[in-house]
Amino acid sequence: MLYLQGMEQLLKQIADYKNEIETFSATDAKEIEEFRIKWLGTKGLVKNLMGEMKNVANDKKKEAGQLLNEFKQYTEAKFESLKELTTDTPQLTTNIDLSLPGDSIPVGSRHPIILMRNRIISIYQRLGFAVAEGPEIEDDWHNFTALNLPPHHPARDMQDTFYVQQNPDWLLRTHTSNTQIREMEKGKLPIRVICPGRVYRNETVSARSHCFFHQVEGLYIDENVSFADLKQTLYFFVKEMYGKDVRVRFRPSYFPFTEPSAEMDVSCFICGGKGCRICKHSGWVEILGCGMVHPNVLENCKIDSNKYTGFAFGMGIERPAMLKYDINDIRLFSENDVRFLKQFTSAV
Ligand code: DAH
Numbered sequence: 001m002l003y004l005q006g007m008e009q010l011l012k013q014i015a016d017y018k019n020e021i022e023t024f025s026a027t028d029a030k031e032i033e034e035f036r037i038k039w040l041g042t043k044g045l046v047k048n049l050m051g052e053m054k055n056v057a058n059d060k061k062k063e064a065g066q067l068l069n070e071f072k073q074y075t076e077a078k079f080e081s082l083k084e085l086t087t088d089t090p091q092l093t094t095n096i097d098l099s100l101p102g103d104s105i106p107v108g109s110r111h112p113i114i115l116m117r118n119r120i121i122s123i124y125q126r127l128g129f130a131v132a133e134g135p136e137i138e139d140d141w142h143n144f145t146a147l148n149l150p151p152h153h154p155a156r157d158m159q160d161t162f163y164v165q166q167n168p169d170w171l172l173r174t175h176t177s178n179t180q181i182r183e184m185e186k187g188k189l190p191i192r193v194i195c196p197g198r199v200y201r202n203e204t205v206s207a208r209s210h211c212f213f214h215q216v217e218g219l220y221i222d223e224n225v226s227f228a229d230l231k232q233t234l235y236f237f238v239k240e241m242y243g244k245d246v247r248v249r250f251r252p253s254y255f256p257f258t259e260p261s262a263e264m265d266v267s268c269f270i271c272g273g274k275g276c277r278i279c280k281h282s283g284w285v286e287i288l289g290c291g292m293v294h295p296n297v298l299e300n301c302k303i304d305s306n307k308y309t310g311f312a313f314g315m316g317i318e319r320p321a322m323l324k325y326d327i328n329d330i331r332l333f334s335e336n337d338v339r340f341l342k343q344f345t346s347a348v
């Protein structure tokens with residue numbers, strides 16, 4: 001009778017266990033592992049039940065063995081389905097609190113000088129000007145002599161120069177006009193370029209002036225280029241930069257590298273020309289120097305001045321940027337104070 005008791009017990013036990021397993025559900029990997037240990041581990045209940053085989057009579061062993069195997073497979077299948085559930089929906093098994101604020105990713109911002117430079121460049125690019133760059137450490141020829149400023153020319157005093165101690169022929173360029181010369185010397189005509197860059201002058205640093213700053217130079221050389229072309233180019237620039245209501249005036253001026261030369265003012269875009277602190281109550285703001293390239297400069301670069309003419313202009317970047325962003329101290333541009341720099345996040 002022993003075997004009957006054994007079989008009955010076995011069947012009842014399997015039924016109870018199946019019931020328990022059937023209704024079991026897990027919410028995380030830890031609970032699944034606990035399930036595995038409890039049922040399928042080396043000291044688990046499945047193994048334990050297998051041990052009951054010894055209470056089963058010999059002629060029933062086969063039947064009991066089948067039942068136990070089937071029960072083992074059932075338990076393993078449940079275990080697999082529990083695992084699948086958690087890999088399909090991993091968020092159920094992690095401890096991440098999705099309601100917490102995320103880590104912020106700091107985003108850099110462009111320097112205001114670069115923003116203003118890019119804006120100036122994009123306006124001239126629309127007129128077909130290409131961008132050219134020249135060296136900041138320059139020789140006397142490209143910065144002065146070729147630009148019709150021979151040694152001892154008094155106009156050299158207009159730009160107080162930093163010289164390189166080891167070689168008196170080398171200096172830090174005082175203007176971007178050096179790049180005009182370098183472009184003309186390449187010998188490919190016509191030329192239509194703008195040349196942005198940093199320039200240096202030995203000036204006392206204050207809220208209004210610095211020993212280095214930035215300029216954009218423009219140069220157009222071709223047959224039949226006239227002063228009218230220069231004016232139209234600059235009118236276009238002013239309209240794009242400051243709007244169509246701004247007025248423009250040219251004043252005669254002197255630069256050794258241009259003849260005739262002029263300076264261009266725009267009506268004060270802060271007060272509309274009525275007069276304010278920015279325009280020193282004149283109603284006008286000076287923005288650039290310009291003129292027709294001097295024949296001597298063309299000849300210095302081996303360009304036939306009887307055949308070709310051209311215009312040039314040079315403007316600072318700091319001043320328009322200061323006016324645009326209401327910056328009252330030029331030194332802020334080079335102090336690298338993040339509190340200042342991070343304010344310029346969008347394009348101009
Ligand atoms: N190089 C001049 C300066 O730094 C600016 C300038 C004036 C550039 C007239 C030019 C020009 O090309 O034609 O003050």
